[in-house]
Amino acid sequence: MLVVMQWSGAVLAGGSSSRFGQDKALYIYKGKPLIAWVLDSMAGASERLVIANRPYPGLEVYPDLWRGGDTLSGLHAALAHAQQDWVAVAGCDQPFLSRDFWCFMLEHTRADIQAVVAVLNDLYEPLGALYHKSLEGEVLRRLETGNLKMQALLHDIPLMALDKRALEARFGSYLFLNANRPQDLP
Numbered sequence: 001m002l003v004v005m006q007w008s009g010a011v012l013a014g015g016s017s018s019r020f021g022q023d024k025a026l027y028i029y030k031g032k033p034l035i036a037w038v039l040d041s042m043a044g045a046s047e048r049l050v051i052a053n054r055p056y057p058g059l060e061v062y063p064d065l066w067r068g069g070d071t072l073s074g075l076h077a078a079l080a081h082a083q084q085d086w087v088a089v090a091g092c093d094q095p096f097l098s099r100d101f102w103c104f105m106l107e108h109t110r111a112d113i114q115a116v117v118a119v120l121n122d123l124y125e126p127l128g129a130l131y132h133k134s135l136e137g138e139v140l141r142r143l144e145t146g147n148l149k150m151q152a153l154l155h156d157i158p159l160m161a162l163d164k165r166a167l168e169a170r171f172g173s174y175l176f177l178n179a180n181r182p183q184d185l186p
Ligand SMILES: Nc1nc2c(ncn2[C@@H]2O[C@H](COP(=O)(O)OP(=O)(O)OP(=O)(O)O)[C@@H](O)[C@H]2O)c(=O)[nH]1
Pocket: 012, 013, 014, 015, 016, 017, 018, 019, 020, 051, 052, 053, 064, 068, 069, 070, 071, 073, 074, 075, 077, 090, 091, 092, 093, 178, 180
């Protein structure tokens, strides 16, 4: 019997796009908004959540529950709102993530870890990663104590670290590209 794993997708879009100069989620790149590229990469999810604090027409938006913690606030809300145990979390500015990439990441989930994440030289890629819902309490504790660094969280939890260069070789050299400015996009 084929067992198909259920997972949630969450796109963080609660930032201020200050370096981008306009709401980057809605920036049209190669014919569609950046956020649509990311949502499309998560087409295999049982639900796709947009985590933001303002409405996006046509999309169901889930708010941060703890404000002011940057991407850690977004991760917390993603884990809190998600229905499934494993949650694919990405920025709204990562148009090169793909369905095949997420399938590959999901193949590396295990019962004894809480994240699947790319790493290079001890530096993790916190967005474009899988997180287990059981992390919600730990993330909230870090928000409460002002310990907002995603790298520190990832250093402290049991996870599967996948070689970033090997992932880029397989899924494309721009895989983890996040567009801080329009000119970052190829
Ligand atoms: N839900 C949520 N998402 C956030 C928050 N802060 C940043 N993000 C998202 O996390 C991703 C990475 O953040 P950044 O690249 O710094 O984006 P940004 O904050 O919009 O950009 P800058 O204002 O230029 O720093 C983007 O998709 C943001 O929308 C937050 O407080 N809540």
